[in-house]
Amino acid sequence: MTADPVTSERLAITTDGDVVRVRQAVRGLAQGARLSLVDQTKLVTAASELARNTLIYGGGGEAVLSVESNGRRTGVRVEFRDEGPGIPDLDLAMTDGWTSGSGLGLGLSGARRLVEHFEIDTGPGRGTRVVIASWSR
């Protein structure tokens, strides 16, 4: 993931409607990057889970979308950032079915399964930053 970003877009996540806008923007980039339909659907679904997490658990934040190319493959990268309380026990939060709220507890663990690249940086009091990316085949 050391490719040059081709385009980059920043979207605020402060309402329900913003979650929909993130989904649509990710879909647009994934189509442009020629990801397969299944990979597009997986990436958009993962982005939807993470955008909702940013809104509900992070108290709002932003998504930064970019298209990257390494000359051979084109990828879509989405970074979610919030300045919320952070996640104190990441291992627990990444467990299927565990939730601190009223969700199904599939957001983080499910999103990780749906994308090629997943990284998370979080801790108590320092917010949460999640990066996902998938590449054309």
Added chain:
Amino acid sequence: MDSVPILKIGSTLLVSIQVDLQDQSALQLQEDLAERITQTGARGVLIDISGLEIVDSFIGRMLSSIAGISRVLDATTVVVGMRPAVAITMVELGLSFDGVRTALDVEKGLRLLQPDDEDVAPEQLLLALAPDAPA
């Protein structure tokens, strides 16, 4: 916020989700459907999700809830029209869709719900599904 129209065909309520739903709209649909089931005494709820590009954990949970709510209100829910890429993604995400009956399309779903209902001709169904058709 978009609201999703609910049509009635025979003893079945038909919902066709055509837009990317906000979470609030999804919750609203759940309430509207519960209301309409009790008002009309409908025995079946058919939800067409062929227009949905994704089913994430929120929408998945909403569909399971609708199935549960209609069950306690004495109605059966069938979800139809799921796209193949959505099915693959949903399973990988870990959504089990417990208690939700599915069928491939509206016609098959309607046959599940109204096997003996001679009143509903396919033409009537297509009419109801056509854009701008009166409810």
